[in-house]
Amino acid sequence: MSNDDRSVVGLKFNQDQSCFSCCMKNALRIYNVDPLAEKAHFDFDKIGSITKCEMLSRTNILALVGGGSKPKYPSNVLLLYDDAAGNIFLEIVLASPVKAVKLRRDKIIVATLTQINVFSFPNKIERLFTLETRSNPMGLCEVSPILTAERHILAYPGHKIGTLQLVDLSNTEAGVSSTPITLNCHQNELACIAINQQGTFIATASSKGTLIRVWDSVKRRLVVELRRGTDPATLYCINFSKDSEFLCCSSDKGTIHIFALKDTHLNKRSSFSKISFLGTYVESQWALATFTIPPECACICGFGSRKSVIAICVDGTFHKYVFNVDGNCNRESYDVYLEIFDDDEF
Helix, strand or coil: CCCCCCEEEEEEEEECCCCCEEEECCCCEEEECCCCCEEEEEHHHHEECCEEEEEEECCCEEEEEECCCCCCCCCCCEEEECCCCCEEEEEECCCCCCEEEECCCCCCEECCEEEEEEEEEECCCEEEEEEEEECCCCCCCCCCCCCCCCEEEEEEEEECCEEEEEEEECCCCCCCCCCCCEEEEECCCCCEEEEEECEEEEEEEEECCCCCEECCCCEEEEEEEEEECCCCCCCEEEEEEECCCCEEEEEEEEEEEEECCCCHHCEECCEEECCHHHHHHHCCEECEEEEEEECCCCEEEEEEECCCCEEEEEECEEEEEEEEECCCCCEEEEEEECCCHHHHHH
């Protein structure tokens, strides 16, 4: 089997960043993060090519979307797969291709190009309501991940450029949804959204990719503005640490940025911050720590144990760095390759 047949088409953490799924052209694999270990392996003859996989925490339930080069299922069908039973127990057919899926223990959220569909789960699975969005080719949407969260919110792009809409999911029933609340986040199109474990903070970034803004979902106000850099970039991923003390992001610049949220004084400031005519960008907070992975290689990033950050790349490499509050960042794992290729192909 060639490298091209096994190339990675999608990487995704589960809700607490303890596992991740790896979708390839002809296979799907599930890995534990710490320690790094393969937990499940699905070959092409079983499910065909899969473009998207969403895990339900560390349970046996997976949400799968077909498509790709050799699909057994079309891209407008969401499959719910029970790994313990070894079968697909539900198919949900959408009117257009599925762009993203989010799972909670009580709901399924499915994004298409212009809609967010919310379904009840696991008992009496039915469509609760549908929300209209502006064109959303990346399927941007995030949801409070745990049932014990302080706030149960769904976040997705608003109808105007750069706006974010929030919907309260705490009291939902078929045909009824709360009125969305709109946040004016950026002047450009949204490119990345993240929600912390408790649903109290939301991080947003635009297609420009220079700033990350963190919002208070209760008071609906800006908490802090974090600067990734001054040059435009494509952001691939933003994630909060479990305790919301830190935030990390990855971009096409090949650098992972780590910011402090609980104690923002730990973040770096521009040496020109007192020179007002330089503009507001020098007032932003810069990363507490950074590390570089192979350049121009898409990756996702998340937090591991003991102040560590994990980066998983589409080239099959796995990186782990440990950081401290002084901004020092040290590599712990050296270019570990996921076992997605045959040994003789390297």
